[in-house]
Amino acid sequence: MSRRARLGRAGRDASRLVGPALFTPSLHVAADHVQVGGVCAATLLVSGYPREVATGWLEPLLAYPGRLDVAWHLQPTPAAVGAARLRRQRGRLESGRRLAAAAGRLDDPEIDAAADDAADLAGRLARGEARLFTTGLYLTVHADSVGELAEDVERVTALAHSLLLTVHPARYRMLAGWATTLPLAEDLLQATRTMDTAAVAAGFPFTSADVALPDPLRPGAAPVVYxxxxxxxxxxxxxxxxxxxxxxxxxxxxxxxxxxxxxxxxxxxxxxxxxxxxxxxxxxxxxxxxxxxxxxxxxxxxxxRLNPLDLPAHGRSDPELLTRRILFAHTFIATLAGSPVEDPVGRAALDRALLAAYAHAGISQDPATWDRPAPLLADVTAALQAEPAGQQLARLLAPFVTGSHRGLFDGPTTSTPxxxxxxxxxxxxxxxxxxxxxxxxxxxxxxxxxxxxxxxxxxxxxxxxxxxxxxxxxxxxxxxxxxxxxxxxxxxxxxxxxxxxxxxxxxxxxxxxxxxxxxxxxxxxxxxxxxxxxxxxxxxxxxxxxxxxxxxxxxxxxxxxxxxxxxASPREHELITTDPVDLARRHTHPATAAEVGPVHTEARRPLTPADDADPL
Incomplete structure (x- = not known):
């Protein structure tokens, strides 16, 4: 049997792609790697995916610091074919659930989740909200020696596992795997998975998990780094x-x-x-x-002190300024009393008392009077006491006018910082x-x-x-x-x-x-x-x-x-932290206060949603 026959169909396809190089000394094929032009390469195929992912969830693989080729093969699935496959898969899942229930076995959470996902996907396909794609994800790691390659493969495998991806080496198919990750649009491994439009969009290589920075040429751009x-x-x-x-x-x-x-x-x-x-x-x-x-x-x-009845100086040109301040006073007094004034008679009494307090201070709807000192809360309370319908509200305001809580309101505003x-x-x-x-x-x-x-x-x-x-x-x-x-x-x-x-x-x-x-x-x-x-x-x-x-x-x-x-930076952290441990350390060792580091400096981690079975 010739060497090409021993390679099988995948080897024949790979040899067709790589051409005569297969028979040159520059290409050596082993069970767990290939060596091309003195560079060693090993391919990992992805067989399991997480159930929930964030936008740009493949970014950690694309940003891997070593030489890593990521190939994602996408093939649209015709709607009729996808619907038929989905019906068969839902039938298998539901049949398995019923057989397990009939045998008295406990529910399998993975099968339940897969069945729910399949039902949801079927509904979105029927409404035209999604399409199906046959996808294959492959990772080819490159290194200068076999020893370095083994270490890099372990690191990439660990990174893939942190993303809840299940990966396996393409053992005895390394040549086909290496060719699959070349920019030739040929999937020789065929380790595929069916995904819908949303899942494909979330992992699209040109999608990043980073928030785009604003245009620096845009007037007023003020990005804050979090x-x-x-x-x-x-x-x-x-x-x-x-x-x-x-x-x-x-x-x-x-x-x-x-x-x-x-x-x-x-x-x-x-x-x-x-x-x-x-x-x-x-x-x-x-x-x-x-x-x-x-x-x-x-x-x-x-x-x-802050007087709630002050008239803002910049609003003198507003003909409704006094009316707006009286409306705010209604809101403020309702909050101060602990409950809104629900009685229409009481609200009317409060409104008359506010108008009387402003009139007593010489302020009316005439803008020429708005420069005069504003009345105080005590003036409003005195006007309320003069009306039978307002006496109950006046008693509720008494602690803030003559009682223990009067300090904030018993005089004009002291300062406006x-x-x-x-x-x-x-x-x-x-x-x-x-x-x-x-x-x-x-x-x-x-x-x-x-x-x-x-x-x-x-x-x-x-x-x-x-x-x-x-x-x-x-x-x-x-x-x-x-x-x-x-x-x-x-x-x-x-x-x-x-x-x-x-x-x-x-x-x-x-x-x-x-x-x-x-x-x-x-x-x-x-x-x-x-x-x-x-x-x-x-x-x-x-x-x-x-x-x-x-x-x-x-x-x-x-x-x-x-x-x-x-x-935060060390200086920012020193100014904004309220952690009692940091504050006590700074009080005990004031000389090293400036050396206190950020409180949030643990190692970063990727988003890790829960894993689940493939609905298809």
């Missing part, structure tokens, strides 16, 4: 100012690193010329404000005033944002937004800000650890819908389904968030997703 991409070798940089709107929502459980990521966003936005206003419930931003020359206003501290970074600290406020204080600060910020004479990019951060979302009036105010922020070149960034409460209300869902940027960190299992539905996540992405380490986050923006790790 950290290394966990699904590729790149970094994740995002420009919120290039989106449909500039709002963002950060959802995470306690201790997942949401405040750490938010501070990274703030400090790097400042470097892009963005003016930042932060509502800080726990006084976490004070070191950052001190380091960058920002200003801080501590509500609840002695002598610090300005600057490139303004921190409004709520730590000194009692719990009963947190929601009202947050609303009051948001109003003060908005008066600066809506000033047409000082229009610029501004980022308004509301940390622990659940404090305000728990009150209906405050939640409605946030929704209005989220919808109007873009008109004034501002972005509203909401940060909360109560994902379920936010998504369980109409206002919360409206805020999510008006946020072009979503940053998701580790999620609680009870809220995972709601977050998945609201953000359009896949099962694999949801599983990654449930198992995420502190600092791991998923960016969802403009149809692009990227799993990354929030990472």
């Amino acid at each position: 950290g290394p991409n966990l699904s590729s070798t790149g970094v994740v940089a995002h420009d919120r100012w290039a989106g449909a709107n500039y709002n963002s929502v950060t959802l995470a459980t306690s201790g997942a690193g949401k405040s750490y990521l938010t501070k990274i966003d703030v400090v790097r936005s400042l470097a892009q010329g963005v003016e930042a206003h932060v509502i800080d419930p726990e006084d976490e931003y004070a070191p950052l404000a001190t380091a960058v020359g920002g200003t801080q206003l501590s509500l609840g501290a002695p002598g610090v 300005t600057g490139h970074l303004v921190i409004y600290s709520l730590r000194a406020l009692p719990e009963e005033l947190r929601a009202a204080g947050t609303l009051l600060v948001l109003d003060a910020i908005w008066r600066q944002v809506a000033d047409p004479t000082r229009r610029r990019r501004r980022l308004v951060v509301v940390d622990e937004a659940w404090l305000l979302m728990a009150h209906p009036a405050g939640a409605r105010f946030l929704v209005r800000l989220a919808k109007a922020a873009r008109k004034w070149w501002a972005g509203l960034a909401l940060v909360t650890q109560d994902s379920g409460d936010l998504l369980g209300t109409d206002e919360g869902r409206a805020i999510i819908a008006n946020a072009a940027t979503k940053l998701l960190l580790r999620q609680d299992g009870s809220a995972a389904a709601a977050v998945q539905a609201a953000c359009g996540l896949s099962d694999g992405e949801t599983a990654a968030l449930l198992a995420a380490r502190p600092g791991d986050a998923l960016l969802v923006a403009a149809g692009r997703r990227a799993l990354f790790r929030a990472q």
